[in-house]
Amino acid sequence: MSKDININVHHVARVEGHGNIVIDVQSGELKKVELQIVESPRFFEAMLRGRRFPEAPQITSRICGICAVGHTTASLRALEDALGIEPSEQTLLLRKAVLEAEIMQSHVLHYYFLVAPDFFSVPSVIPLAASHPDVVKRALRMKKLADDIVTIIAGRHPHPISMVVDGFTHIPTEAQLRDALKQLKTMLSDDVPPTLDLFASLKFPAFERKTDYVALKHPDEYAYYDGIIHSTETGETRHRDYKNKVKEEVVLHSTAKQAKGPFRPYMVGALSRFNINSDQLMPAAKAAAQKLGLAAPNYNPYLISAAQVVESVHNIERMIYLIEELLRRGLKDETVERQTIAGWSAKLPPVKKCWGVGAVEVPRGVLFHEYRIDDDGLLSWANCVIPTGQNLANIEDDMRALVPTILDRPQEEITLLLEMLVRAYDPCISCSVHMLKVDFV
Amino acid sequence: MAKTLVLGLGNTLLGDDGIGVLVLDRLGDLGPEVEVVNGATGGLSLFETLKGFPKVVVIDAVEMGKAPGAIARFSAEELLRLPVSRNFSLHEFGLFEVLKLGQSLNEDFGHVIIIGVQPKQVLHLESLSSEIEAKMPEIVEKIKQEVNYAGSYA
Known part of the structure; x- marks a missing residue:
């Protein structure tokens, strides 16, 4: 078919x-597909150089106002990886619970406010x-x-203040946790079923393109906090070797770097995690996937939103589990036995020159922080690889595959389908910059 | 729970945009019936902040095309009557959208009064311009008048 189409969506909405x-x-031939990122660069990595290492989690939490807990967690894990610190079981339970809470709030915001x-x-x-x-009141x-759960555990939403190297400067009370637990159980019984009814009734666009799906994988649980980097195409990579899997590259049409695999782009985020780890979902989340007709592996990127719905159910169940575990163990003020290393106020412990990597699943996919620490305790180098940066090249590949199949549709419909595709990835442009208007030129 | 919310909005890293936040430090003690909140650049989260207060006084930099430091007082109803069209994203989800959402959901936000200050410059700067700084006592006075106003808004 010989047809000319010029689409130019300037600032895609709802991202x-x-x-x-x-x-x-x-003349019916696809000449150009670009997802241009036009946010100004942020230079966080340069900001970190020369700072005392305990400051890194608080500085990098500001990369994002939606997944600040995710950045804080990746930052803490990179530092603890470098310094050889193993936090207590209670700290791990609290960190996992607050990460589940943040992923849930981000998913709810995306599927109800931006996609619906x-x-x-x-x-x-x-x-x-x-x-x-x-619907909106439920959302x-x-x-x-x-x-609220982020606030009681991390001290503040969205940017945590109590999360520091080797622990928490402040922990919630058992009464606060019991109250949260009660509300989570009510949510699972009252708000989850109508959410599933709604999203099961929506007709997502039909489009499939198999790609490389990448997410953390852990033997004991549906991986968010910890795991090995798993690719459905290239197998497993240890977190410290992430650069073997992730190649960052500067492209002219974007202020965000694109991160790809060494051979081709890959997808990160809720659908990747679902495709890799769905057998580890909690029971109600598994039932939710069934209700939404989502089975692994699924190759339709529009269904990232459905995977987010499934994950949000899992998040609620996991928070219930983690909080019950914390209450069963009894909360201890561990800062008495072991001083946490807190931000600007920290007296730096003696350190040797070291480096470390933190790999954590955040709402939009796997996030990497890598730091080098000098023997004076100052950061000499930092690298942060953000999920949206890893998805950009994969979105362009999706568009290249999708556009030729829908050329016979009216331009408005093509534009909408492309915008919905980009939105499905829930791109967080300001963080990766570095995102959305459609320009059909 | 306090009966009145004083809510300052703005970004203190963007010059005069920070006026709504910076003025909060000059208010002194307004008594137990008043809660003062730094809303900073909050978007959707303001929805929860506004709930439950019979009276809300918002201070924010507002582009009105007037002389720098000009102060205007208007109600939420007046703000919502303005024609506004813009792309929706969370980065642009501000007071207007929160009030609009509240209106659509029949949320009772009480009576919201906005004290708008015309900025001179909104750019990467951690200080106010002298024209806005000079207006600070007057802005404080306007906020106190609003807080102490006991009459009916009807």
Whole structure:
């Protein structure tokens, strides 16, 4: 078919930050596909150089206002990897619980506030609130509970203050945890079923492209906090060898670096995790996947949103499990026995020159922080590889595969399908910059 | 629970945009019935912040096309009547969207009054311009008047 299409979506809506989609089709031939990132660069890695190592989690938490706990966790894990510190069991339980809470709030925000309006044919959540107030109220309720759990554990939402090297400067009370537990159980019984009914009724666009799916994998649990880097195409990579799997590259059309595999782009995030680890989901999450018709492996990127719904159910169940475990063990003020190393106030312990890597699953995929620490305790070098940066090249490959199959559709429909595709990845452009408007030129 | 919320909004790293936050430190003790909150650059989270207060006084830098330091007082109803069209994203989810969402959901936000200050410059700067700094006592006075106003808004 000889057809010319020029799509130029300037600032794609309902994504975090600014990005453009540019598609150029001449005489039915696809000439250009670009996902342009137009946010200004942030230079966090340069900011870290010369800072005292305990400051890194607090500085890097500011990379993102949505997954600040994720950055904090990756930062702490990189430092502890470098220094050979093994935090206590209680610290691990609290860190895992707060990470589950953050992933849940981010997913709820994305599938209810940013994705759902597409299916109701409304431009945003505000008209949705007028037509479906029960839906929006439920979404706000779910997000609030997750935010509140971040607040009681991390001391503040979204940017944690109590999470430091080797522990917490402040821990929640058992009464706070019991209250959260009660609310989580109510949410699982009252708010999860209507959420599943809603998303099971939505018709996601049909499109499949098998790619390389990458996520952490752990023998004991559905991996978020810890695991080995698993690729469905290239097998396993240890966290310290992440650069064997992740090659960062500067592209002219984007202020964000693109991170790809050594041979080809790959996907990270909820669908990758689901494809790799779905047998480790908690029971209600498994039932949720069944209800949504999602089975691993699934090659439709539009269903990343469905995988997020499934994961949010898992997040609730895991928080229930982790909090019950904390309560069963009884909370201890561990800072009495072992001083945590807290930010700006820290008296630096003697350190040897060392380096470490933290690899953690955050809402949009696997996140890497890598630091080098000098013998004076100052950071001499840092590298942060953000999930959206890892997905950008894969999104462009999806668009290259998708556009030729939908050329017969009206331009408005092509544009909408492309925007929905980009939104499905839940790109967090300001963090990776570095995202969305569609330019059909 | 306090009866009145004083909510300062803005980014203190962006020059005069920080006025809503910086003025909070000059308010002194407003008594037990008043809660003062630094809303900073909060978006959707403000939805939860606004809940449950019969009266809310918001201070924010507002581009009104007036002389730097000009102060305007308007209600949430007046703000919501303004025609606004812009791309929706969380980075642009601000007070307007929160109030609009509250209106759509019939959320009772009490009476929201906005004290808007015309900025001179909004750029990467950690200080206020002298014109805005000079208006600080007047802005404090306006906030106190609003907090102490006991009459009916009807």
